[in-house]
C-alpha cells in the first residue's frame with residue numbers, strides 16, 4: 001500500500017513534470033519503494049491533455065535510461081490535494097497557481113522542486129518548450145538532482 005504520494009506539476013505536463021515523473025519513479029523503483037511511494041504528474045494548462053510527452057523530452061530521457069512512453073498529460077485539479085502528500089511545482093508561476101487552488105485544509109507540502117536540490121544554481125526548472133535542445137538537457141539535469149534530494153528528504157522523514 002502506498003504511504004506517501006508525490007505529484008509533479010508544470011504548465012503543459014509534456015516536458016518538465018513528465019521528466020520528473022519518470023526520473024523520480026525510476027529512483028523510487030530502484031530503491032525498492034515502488035509499492036510505498038506513489039508518483040504522478042499533471043499540468044496547470046489544458047492544451048496538451050491526453051498527449052504523450054514532447055518528443056524532445058522523451059528523447060533526452062531515453063538516452064539517460066528513462067522511458068516516458070506510457071505517460072499522458074492531464075490537468076491538475078483540486079481533488080489532487082486530497083490524494084497527494086507532496087505537490088511539487090517546477091516554477092514560481094506553477095507554485096502560485098497551486099497555492100491559489102489549494103483547499104484551506106490541505107496539510108501536505110506544496111513547494112518548488114529545486115528546493116529539494118542540494119547544489120542547484122537554479123531556483124526554478126526553466127520552461128524548455130520554445131527553446132533549443134540545450135533546454136531539455138538542462139531540465140533533465142536539474143530534475144535528476146532534485147529527485148535525489150526529494151527521495152532522501154522523504155526517506156529521512158520515515159516511511
Ligand code: 4NP
Nearest residue numbers: 010011012013014015016129
Ligand atoms: P512544460 O512545457 O510545462 O514543461 O510541459 C510546456 C509545454 C507546452 C507549453 C508550454 C510549456 N505550451 O504552451 O503549449
